[in-house]
Amino acid sequence: MSALENVHGAPVEDERGATVAPRQRRPLRIAELFLLCVALTAGVGAFALVHLSLDGALPGSFWAQSLSLAALALGAHIVVRLRAPWADQTILPAVVLLNGLGLAMIQRIQLSGTPGAEGANAARNMQWSALGIILACLVIWFLKDHRLLRRYTYTAMIVGLVLVALPLVPGIGQRINGAQIWIHVGGLSLQPAEFAKIAFAVFFAGYLVANRDTLALAGKKVLGLQLPRLRDLGPILIVWGASLAVLVFQRDLGTSLLFFGLFVAMLYLATERFSWVLIGLLMFGGGAFAAAQAFPHVGARIDVWLHAFDPEIYNRRGGSGQVVSGLFGMANGGLFGTGWGEGYPYLVPFSFSDFIYTSLGEEIGLTGLLAVLLLYLIVVERGLRTALGVRDGFGKLLAGGLAFVVALQLFVVVGGVTRLIPLTGLTLPFMAQGGSSLLANWIIVALLLRISDSARRPSALPVRGQVGPGRKATGTREEDGDDAYARGGHEPDVETGARVVSRPGTTPTEIVRPHGDQGGDR
Structure with a gap:
């Protein structure tokens, strides 16, 4: 114990007579290690149940995959323990469990061997998961403080715009299932918009923390709403235009909604003015309605949403057949599900990516789906709790924005497959097959852990009033x-x-x- 510490942790004086706070010991993180073991047990158990149900035995690859997942998760725990010891202890176990359950479902669909499951590849998704965990560890290791990202506010804006525009570049842009949101580089297909959402979150946080007083206080009140000045509408008009451009030219409703929703939510976090939310909803709703009337591919999404059971729309190419099949799959699961390997999730096109939520609903039932939603709720709640606890405005907005983007993506995906909103084509974070989504969302986890470390770390500073x-x-x-x-x-x-x-x-x-x-x- 040093000279500046005592047994009870009370303030002491140094050799110059200044009163200082005692040094705080690092937490042991035993709770996180216990939760991590529970998450790994559940994920590996899902793997085992899939193989036992379909093959009657555990293959040799089962142990390699299970040990790899355990090694990666424990390695991430060690990195967090060393570089962010005060970080939230529930985020990492919850995400590891979500990732493990997603891998088990993809493995189950792949083992069905049906033509509809030919795109499922659990081994490749395991590689992307490993790369995502390693990338998250690198972010935690080298980014010593999240406030350093504020230096790159406008650089992040440029990076985000470039990433969004990349799929439109001839030669590397690729259209899949009618959406121009992919790029093909070096034999790999990536979705740049997944990384653009992180860049935009950094830009919005840096911009809003510098201009929030103007956005919150300037302008006139009309019917109780604080309306902004016309010149302050510039940024939101630019983001609105960029979101509609993505919707029209890339035919991607989900990414458009994600970007605009992120900006409006962070505007509300920065200003606490409901008028911004109302203005944002009216602008996006009006723009989407106009696009649905002017562009057939946007109107087709609306028709599938409103008239999914219409025979004409059901049998149409790109119609509502996938949505209806997913609804019947969840209905077949009932309250407790058919059990791992006992359902027919492979009958739904893209059951391993866009519709993995319906696949889970068929085999683990409504109870399992509620448990999955609870895991997402834990991640989002801890992210928002981090935003409340961190001391700097940039960190508050960044943590709040990152937590909201996970919540919004979850809502858009689940709402789309259950016909609450039009289907968007986004992937379920951490669970669906897709390398871009896994990499981007693991980076979000790393940033939330880094910010939570700053929020929960006690300050070893002089006691108030002592100079x-x-x-x-x-x-x-x-x-x-x-x-x-x-x-x-x-x-x-x-x-x-x-x-x-x-x-x-x-x-x-x-x-x-x-x-x-x-x-x-x-």
Whole structure:
């Protein structure tokens, strides 16, 4: 135990007489390790039940796949333990369980050997999962603080726009099932929009944290709603136009809805003005209605949604046959499901990607689907909890935006296959087959873990009101805010927002009082 610590964790004085907070020990993360073991047991158990039901025995590849998944999950746990010891302990186990259940269902569809299951490839999806976990570990290891991403606000915007436009570039763009959202590079097919949503989340967080006062306070009130000024509508008009361009030219309703919903949600988080939500809903609804009237492929999605059981639409090429088959599959599952390997999920086209939710519903039933939704709810809730707990405005908006994009994608997918909203073609995060989706969503997990580490980490700062010898509280605005941390300042006090600034050859005892709100948000 060092000289600045005592047994009870009470503040002590250093050799110069300054009162400092004791050093906090790293948590042991035993709870996360226990939950991780439970998640691995459930995922590996699903693998075993699939093989025992279809083959009557466990193949040799079963042990290799199971040990690989366990090694990757435990490796991620060790990386989090070393580089983000204060991170939330429930996010990683929940995501590992979702990933494991998805792999088991893809393996089950592949083993059916039917023509409709020829696209399922559990081994390839396992490789993408491994790459996603490794990529998440690299993000946690090298990104020491999430606030460094704020430096690249407008770079992230450019990257996001380029990624969205890549499928339209001749030679690399690829149209699959009527949607121009894929690129083909080096023998691999990727969906750039999955990575663009992360870039846009970084851009929106950086832009809104700098302009939220203007967006929240400027403008006139009409019927109780705070309407923005016309010049402040510029960013939302640009995002609205880009979303409609994706809808029209790439024929991708899901990605369009995802981008615009992300921006409107982060606008609300930044300003707490319901008027932005109302304006966003009206703009997107009006644009989508106009596109449905002007472009046949958009109108066809609406017809499938509204008239799925119409024989003419059911038998039409690209009609409602897939949606109806998925509904019958979930109905066949009932309350507790047919059991792993006992249903007929392969009768639904793309049952391993777009419609993996209906495949799960048939074999694990309504009870299993509710458990899956609960796992997603845990991830989203912990992400929003991280947004509430982190001290800087950029981190609040980034964590809130990333958690919301997972929730929105879940809603869009589940709502589409259950006919709550039109079918969009997005994939279920962590479960559906798709390399781009797995990589992007594991990066989101890494960013949430990094931000939660900052939110939950106790501040080893001087006790409030204590100023070291020869120092005084400056109260300058210059060292306040998120930029101060990026320039080398220390994080703010949890209660007061006071920031301790250290200079070469001195102890960190100068307290800088922030002006305005806590956390240095301007």
